[in-house]
Amino acid sequence: VTRDESTWEFEIRLLLETIFFRYKSDFREYSLSSVRRRLALALKKLGLDTISQLQDRLLSDTTSFDVVLQCLSVPTTEMFRDPPYFKSLRENVLPILATYPSVKIWIAGCSTGEEPFSMAIMLHEEGLLARSLIYATDINPISLRRAEAGLLRIEDIQKHTSNYQKAGGKASFSEYYSTTEKGSFLRQDLLERIAFADHSLSTDSVFAEVHLVSCRNVLIYFGRSLQNRVFDLFNDSLSPRGFLGIGSKETMRFSPAYSAFEEFDAANRVYRRRIA
Amino acid sequence: VKAQQIDFLAIGASAGGFEAIGRLLPVLEGFKGMVAVVLHMPPDRDSPLSSTLQIRSPLPVKEGEDKEVMSPGNIYMAPRDYHMLVNPGGELSLDVGEPENFSRPSIDALFESAAFVYGKRMAAVLLTGANADGANGLKVVAERGGLTAVESPESARFPQMPAAALQLHQPSAVLPLEQLSQWLQTELLGIGDALER
Numbered sequence: 273v274t275r276d277e278s279t280w281e282f283e284i285r286l287l288l289e290t291i292f293f294r295y296k297s298d299f300r301e302y303s304l305s306s307v308r309r310r311l312a313l314a315l316k317k318l319g320l321d322t323i324s325q326l327q328d329r330l331l332s333d334t335t336s337f338d339v340v341l342q343c344l345s346v347p348t349t350e351m352f353r354d355p356p357y358f359k360s361l362r363e364n365v366l367p368i369l370a371t372y373p374s375v376k377i378w379i380a381g382c383s384t385g386e387e388p389f390s391m392a393i394m395l396h397e398e399g400l401l402a403r404s405l406i407y408a409t410d411i412n413p414i415s416l417r418r419a420e421a422g423l424l425r426i427e428d429i430q431k432h433t434s435n436y437q438k439a440g441g442k443a444s445f446s447e448y449y450s451t452t453e454k455g456s457f458l459r460q461d462l463l464e465r466i467a468f469a470d471h472s473l474s475t476d477s478v479f480a481e482v483h484l485v486s487c488r489n490v491l492i493y494f495g496r497s498l499q500n501r502v503f504d505l506f507n508d509s510l511s512p513r514g515f516l517g518i519g520s521k522e523t524m525r526f527s528p529a530y531s532a533f534e535e536f537d538a539a540n541r542v543y544r545r546r547i548a
Numbered sequence: 549v550k551a552q553q554i555d556f557l558a559i560g561a562s563a564g565g566f567e568a569i570g571r572l573l574p575v576l577e578g579f580k581g582m583v584a585v586v587l588h589m590p591p592d593r594d595s596p597l598s599s600t601l602q603i604r605s606p607l608p609v610k611e612g613e614d615k616e617v618m619s620p621g622n623i624y625m626a627p628r629d630y631h632m633l634v635n636p637g638g639e640l641s642l643d644v645g646e647p648e649n650f651s652r653p654s655i656d657a658l659f660e661s662a663a664f665v666y667g668k669r670m671a672a673v674l675l676t677g678a679n680a681d682g683a684n685g686l687k688v689v690a691e692r693g694g695l696t697a698v699e700s701p702e703s704a705r706f707p708q709m710p711a712a713a714l715q716l717h718q719p720s721a722v723l724p725l726e727q728l729s730q731w732l733q734t735e736l737l738g739i740g741d742a743l744e745r
Contacts, residue, residue: 278636280664281664303615303633303635303641303643304636305634305635305661305664306633306641306645308661309633309643309645309657309660346644346645349644491614492614492630492643493643495615496615499615519644521613521630523614526615
């Protein structure tokens with residue numbers, strides 16, 4: 273490897289160290305190519321040319337970190353994204369959870385809330401919502417605030433509706449939100465069952481025992497060692513025989529925690545903890 | 549005679565690209581490096597690309613998996629609806645970030661990330677297409693010392709994508725598909741060139 277080919281890598285690693293020490297946000301184990309792409313976006317937004325300029329800016333100007341954090345966080349998703357995944361949870365996992373006195377679910381990396389909203393609707397339709405609690409966590413405070421308000425983008429509603437139907441929705445999607453002059457909002461009785469919290473998969477630990485963890489298209493932004501940490505964290509957070517769902521292009525196969533799980537629905541990337 | 553050692557080849561194609569890539573792959577026989585491909589597919593087509601292209605390919609073709617380290621002599625296809633990026637060490641990384649040039653997977657995303665890892669040890673080839681993806685990526689590849697080639701717009705089935713690239717950047721070669729294959733063979737394997745001279 274020549275010097276020219278790796279200078280950018282050192283610069284980015286140094287920047288991520290700075291962010292960690294200055295702002296306590298840990299992106300040091302993130303996948304480098306995605307980080308480089310997202311930082312290029314941050315440079316453009318801040319009107320800077322180089323990573324070292326950004327380094328200086330972050331030390332002197334804390335508001336620039338908000339821009340960097342927005343760029344480094346994964347953009348929002350749709351409700352019922354990958355409908356077959358949600359259909360599988362509804363048909364194969366929820367009937368098992370229905371036999372428990374209470375149901376706890378953790379949506380890790382919830383962004384602006386589309387996935388916990390989807391989960392709440394499914395639990396409602398399966399008659400489980402009243403005894404369920406959904407923990408929805410993310411590192412981005414702006415996304416979390418939006419999610420807590422239950423806000424839906426009007427331009428996304430058509431996509432949400434079509435996904436909802438493909439995922440086996442039993443009613444009409446329009447029953448689940450109301451539109452005011454401020455925008456469209458998820459129904460309050462659904463939103464009430466979701467506990468939003470700031471939690472970092474890089475640095476924070478287990479906070480509750482849950483029966484299902486759903487963490488989709490988050491792990492791809494992590495390097496392998498952080499992926500392994502997170503799979504261990506999920507393993508430690510799950511009840512015996514608990515379920516784990518991940519993104520359609522993510523896999524547990526390379527992780528040491530894999531041996532603690534069986535493939536429950538391999539096509540939809542749903543795993544289940546083995547009996548220890 | 550090879551001017552520089554190429555360890556990594558990136559190919560980008562859009563409309564008309566399935567046939568074009570199929571015609572290009574046979575020249576890769578004997579290539580000891582790694583190959584990554586972004587091919588835009590219409591949203592309604594759901595064919596398993598890697599197995600279909602395998603028929604035309606002398607090297608094994610598979611869909612690139614997240615955090616998979618590429619191994620020499622293999623071809624990795626970007627999966628539908630994900631960007632495929634390259635990390636240091638030749639590790640593939642998937643990304644569902646916003647589309648680039650209305651495309652996901654995006655050719656720019658692959659070319660640029662690979663340029664940062666492979667520098668002058670890579671070549672990038674841009675084929676037929678009806679959008680402007682790949683132009684910027686090709687420029688970054690060249691800036692970092694890599695070889696670039698574009699299918700000539702006059703002979704491409706859809707000229708827009710090659711033409712857009714030529715507006716931004718003057719590549720090492722602009723050739724019709726058949727000559728482009730020969731050029732690639734020379735650059736990757738060092739054969740053909742000596743005979744012609």
